[in-house]
Amino acid sequence: MAHYVLHERKIGDGIFDDALYRSGLPHQEKVQANALAADILMPRDRVREMQRLHGDNINYLANLFWVSEQAMSIRLGVPT
Template identity: 55%
Template sequence: MKMMNISDALNVIKAHQAKIPVQVIDLANELGLKVYEVPNWPDDLSGMVRKNVEATGGFDIFVNQTHAETRRRFTIAHEIAHVVLHPHLIGDGITDDALLRSGLSNDVEAQANRLAADILMPREALNSRLKMGINSVYVLATEFKVSDQAMAIRLGVAQ
């Protein structure tokens, strides 16, 4: 499958954000990405994206099966972000450690983290809940299926 351009990919992401929590595996699949959970990875390895050798121009995402669901979801969103934003940098693959650092530049990783947060915690959906008076980090994190820490960072209240 040929990779779609960034505009088309962002439209697919937006469509998936209509329902919270965002179903990241369904999103990845619609973007032409297969997601595999890996059972025996060391704990300090979170995820990886690499070219699919069978599919011309396609990519596969691998995620550490032993990590918490919220962590796996963020890792998948982070790897989706690499495919959308940096397909030219993936080469033979990008492996991210538990802090989602890959050896790519800090700017590239920060971009992937920002898009991952945007995917999982879309501003529009978050703002609508804040306007309704729902402002508990825990409640919002639970609804969006992200970690308390990710939600706190998104809300700008990280300690």
């Protein structure tokens, strides 16, 4: 969805698997879309609050926000 919101004109004439995942968008546009998705799914202030309450358990935090452990690790700046 973030690709569509940010780069609708560049991904083609509709929302298709190929258009979003293999769109050929430049690297910077992929980075922008990933950042927007992370901000929506894992707001920094909410992640920090949950981290203070529950510690640095990546598995727990990932489950809490319904994201992958890899996504949460990236959000926390922890090497995977």
